[in-house]
Amino acid sequence: MTGIVLVTHNGLGESLRRQAEVILGRTLPLTLVSVADQADPDYSLAELIGAIARSADRNGVLILTDLPGATPHNLAMQAAAGDDLPVVSGVNLPMLLKSVSHLDQPAEELARLADLGGHQGIIHQ
Template sequence: MTGLVLVTHSGLGESMRRQAEVILGRMIQMTTVSVSYSADPDTALEELIGALAMSVDQDGAVVLTDLPGATPHNLATRAAARRDLPVVSGLNLPMLLKVINHIDKPASELAELACLGGHQGIIET
């Protein structure tokens, strides 16, 4: 099983996790890292590096972030580069559910599925 790490602004990752667990009716194994607006970037980076170290398994890990170019994404990109892990930004619930439902796939495939799930979840009616 590939590791799953959500790196988001305060509270968003935890909320997404709770909603996914309600929808799927089970606990989800993932790590969430919240980055507050007042966080020291160096301290947050060290916390994130530690979280990734605990989340990576033999299949690696995929990192999902909420907003491209924002502090959580920038820190995740820096931390993930140390382990050559994929980072996908633009987190939405369909993206998260797609990844959870295919968590047995390698990290590189999960990153592609995350993008697919995220796009499929955006519709105009």
């Protein structure tokens, strides 16, 4: 089972997780890292690296972040660089649901599915 680490601004990850659990009717096996306003970046990076280590398995780990270019994304890119882990930014509820529904896939394939789920969840009529 591929691990998922959700790195977001404070409170967003918790809300996404809670709503996904309500929709799916089960507890989700993912790790949250919330980055608070004015958080020490070195502390947050260390926290994220620890979360990745706890979440990784033989299929690897996928990192989802909320806003490209923002602090959670930048920290994720730093933490992922050494191990070449996939990072997908712009997380939304459809992306999270797609991701947790395919945890049997390797991290790179799960990243592709997350991207697909995120895009499929955006409809302009």
